[in-house]
Amino acid sequence: xxxxxxxxxxxxxxxxxxxxxxxxxxxxxxxxxxxxxxxxxxxxxxxxxxxxxxxxxxxxxxxxxxxxxxxxxxxxxxxxxxxxxxxxxxxxxxxxxxxxxxxxxxxxxxxxxxxxxxxxxxxxxxxxxxxxxxxxxxxxxxxxxxxxxxxxxxxxxxxxxxxxxxxxxxxxxxxxxxxxxxxxxxxxxxxxxxxxxxxxxxxxxxxxxxxxxxxxxxxxxxxxxxxxxxxxxxxxxxxxxxxxxxxxxxxxxxxxxxxxxxxxxxxxxxxxxxxxxxxxxxxxxxxxxxxxxxxxxx
Amino acid sequence: xxxxxxxxxxxxxxxxxxxxxxxxxxxxxxxxxxxxxxxxxxxxxxxxxxxxxxxxxxxxxxxxxxxxxxxxxxxxxxxxxxxxxxxxxxxxxxxxxxxxxxxxxxxxxxxxxxxxxxxxxxxxxxxxxxxxxxxxxxxxxxxxxxxxxxxxxxxxxxxxxxxxxxxxxxxxxxxxxxxxxxxxxxxxxxxxxxxxxxxxxxxxxxxxxxxxxxxxxxxxxxxxxxxxxxxxxxxxxxxxxxxxxxxxxxxxxxxxxxxxxx
Numbered sequence: 001x002x003x004x005x006x007x008x009x010x011x012x013x014x015x016x017x018x019x020x021x022x023x024x025x026x027x028x029x030x031x032x033x034x035x036x037x038x039x040x041x042x043x044x045x046x047x048x049x050x051x052x053x054x055x056x057x058x059x060x061x062x063x064x065x066x067x068x069x070x071x072x073x074x075x076x077x078x079x080x081x082x083x084x085x086x087x088x089x090x091x092x093x094x095x096x097x098x099x100x101x102x103x104x105x106x107x108x109x110x111x112x113x114x115x116x117x118x119x120x121x122x123x124x125x126x127x128x129x130x131x132x133x134x135x136x137x138x139x140x141x142x143x144x145x146x147x148x149x150x151x152x153x154x155x156x157x158x159x160x161x162x163x164x165x166x167x168x169x170x171x172x173x174x175x176x177x178x179x180x181x182x183x184x185x186x187x188x189x190x191x192x193x194x195x196x197x198x199x200x201x202x203x204x205x206x207x208x209x210x211x212x213x214x215x216x217x218x219x220x221x222x223x224x225x226x227x228x229x230x231x232x233x234x235x236x237x238x239x240x241x242x243x244x245x246x247x248x249x250x251x252x253x254x255x256x257x258x259x260x261x262x263x264x265x266x267x268x269x270x271x272x273x274x275x276x277x278x279x280x281x282x283x284x285x286x287x288x289x290x291x292x293x294x295x296x297x298x
Numbered sequence: 299x300x301x302x303x304x305x306x307x308x309x310x311x312x313x314x315x316x317x318x319x320x321x322x323x324x325x326x327x328x329x330x331x332x333x334x335x336x337x338x339x340x341x342x343x344x345x346x347x348x349x350x351x352x353x354x355x356x357x358x359x360x361x362x363x364x365x366x367x368x369x370x371x372x373x374x375x376x377x378x379x380x381x382x383x384x385x386x387x388x389x390x391x392x393x394x395x396x397x398x399x400x401x402x403x404x405x406x407x408x409x410x411x412x413x414x415x416x417x418x419x420x421x422x423x424x425x426x427x428x429x430x431x432x433x434x435x436x437x438x439x440x441x442x443x444x445x446x447x448x449x450x451x452x453x454x455x456x457x458x459x460x461x462x463x464x465x466x467x468x469x470x471x472x473x474x475x476x477x478x479x480x481x482x483x484x485x486x487x488x489x490x491x492x493x494x495x496x497x498x499x500x501x502x503x504x505x506x507x508x509x510x511x512x513x514x515x516x517x518x519x520x521x522x523x524x525x526x527x528x529x530x531x532x533x534x535x536x537x538x539x540x541x542x543x544x545x546x547x548x549x550x551x552x553x554x555x556x557x558x559x560x
Contacts, residue, residue: 052394055558075396085391089313101305102395142395 003066005030005150005181006073011060013046020046021205023060028183033176035196036185037291042206044185045082048154052079075103077145079152084135088128092119092138095127096145105146117141120165120293132159140168151175154185169195189288202253203295221259223266225281226252236273240266252279302405303412310379310409319375323417327368328424334364352428353435359443361425362512365417368478369452372417373459376410377472380463390559399554401554407547410460414453418445447511447532454508454539461546464553479504497527507538
């Protein structure tokens with residue numbers, strides 16, 4: 001079951017002089033929760049607009065479900081793009097009815113969906129009277145119509161309070177457990193790290209890194225060490241294998257390494273050099289530090 | 299196709315602005331027609347002729363001409379319905395939900411078609427009732443081709459409004475340009491073409507061509523008096539109007555397939 005749900009090949013898109021996407025290629029596997037992480041303006045929504053058929057790419061191609069067009073793909077996809085877009089003078093229920101008709105799923109149990117997203121009690125209220133969080137919930141509800149195989153969620157927790165964010169997270173996890181593929185665009189690292197199985201980091205329209213959240217992106221680690229003479233410590237470590245960079249921070253050293261250095265081995269080596277550490281802390285890199293490192297360097 | 303229309307209906311059936319503006323057409327038009335009639339009765343000279351025009355078949359000419367002024371209201375509502383979709387980004391949502399951009403366009407065209415048909419039907423019913431009460435004249439089914447001309451006129455108008463709505467995306471701008479075109483711009487272009495290029499060609503402009511299908515009552519007599527140049531026949535104007543409708547469609551189709559919906 002590891003075939004690709006969505007295959008994006010070298011997509012580029014410009015708006016005038018702005019290169020919104022540059023040569024973006026991504027493969028999204030069936031059954032994964034794929035996070036597209038990037039700061040505001042990095043091209044996440046543009047990329048999703050293209051694969052959903054709203055915008056056109058200048059170069060490159062994409063295919064859904066191993067060879068289907070955007071139009072065919074959309075019918076098996078539930079999507080929330082950027083902001084909740086509904087008819088402001090209609091109720092939540094009436095808006096979902098329109099969406100269900102367009103999706104050719106007119107027999108969908110809309111009450112059940114409204115219950116899932118916690119809007120059943122307000123289903124007959126006019127959309128324009130909804131709070132931002134309620135609008136967002138309705139948009140998620142709309143994406144769930146027809147029980148689609150794939151959900152594309154662009155910033156789904158926008159405007160939600162902490163309880164709402166936790167609920168959306170639970171909803172995503174339960175959909176994932178049902179075997180659905182979820183494509184989640186977000187600028188919230190925490191959100192991506194908690195729910196995604198794979199992630200691509202996007203900045204200025206380029207993919208900086210992509211891989212599994214559990215492995216590829218969390219290899220590389222760091223150590224924090226301190227000794228009496230920081231300068232001597234730094235010079236002794238300069239030739240040590242596996243070190244990528246050393247930063248002096250107040251009276252300790254931050255060592256970034258490729259993951260091969262073990263704290264005990266390093267301690268042993270330093271004591272052989274007659275340096276005795278006053279502090280040795282091993283730090284596993286999280287997505288946040290990788291993200292900041294990548295976006296800073298690029 | 300039925301589904302496209304049904305979805306359009308679901309969108310507008312609870313939209314108050316739609317009911318208010320189209321209500322103005324369906325209610326004000328007959329009301330003004332009645333006032334128009336009451337007012338002209340007192341006009342000397344023409345009163346005899348105009349009185350006759352309120353019986354069949356002359357009634358259809360006067361009624362279609364009066365109603366043609368109210369079609370602008372329907373043009374406004376069409377512009378609002380299209381630009382609303384852009385403002386609230388529901389056009390994008392419709393596509394994300396599974397429509398193609400052409401489905402979106404076709405749904406709007408069907409809505410315009412039905413609106414034109416309903417307006418024509420309303421005019422026909424109103425004319426039948428009014429003419430029967432008025433009495434005199436010939437059969438109510440004489441000169442019913444005027445209603446076909448009114449339908450073409452309305453469809454042409456509303457399709458142009460649709461085009462402006464799609465291209466300009468903002469209701470204020472589109473409605474402003476729509477009125478500027480119908481009140482001033484087309485008249486200026488028509489005069490330039492007729493005087494500088496070729497007499498009569500200017501009468502074939504987009505809305506002019508269908509305006510001539512429902513001329514003002516007595517305009518034929520008036521033209522004779524002032525010795526106006528020969529004009530094209532109704533057949534030419536029908537064909538010209540239909541050609542414009544096809545052009546609007548092709549322009550919209552090409553535009554929508556090319557443009558991004560940001």
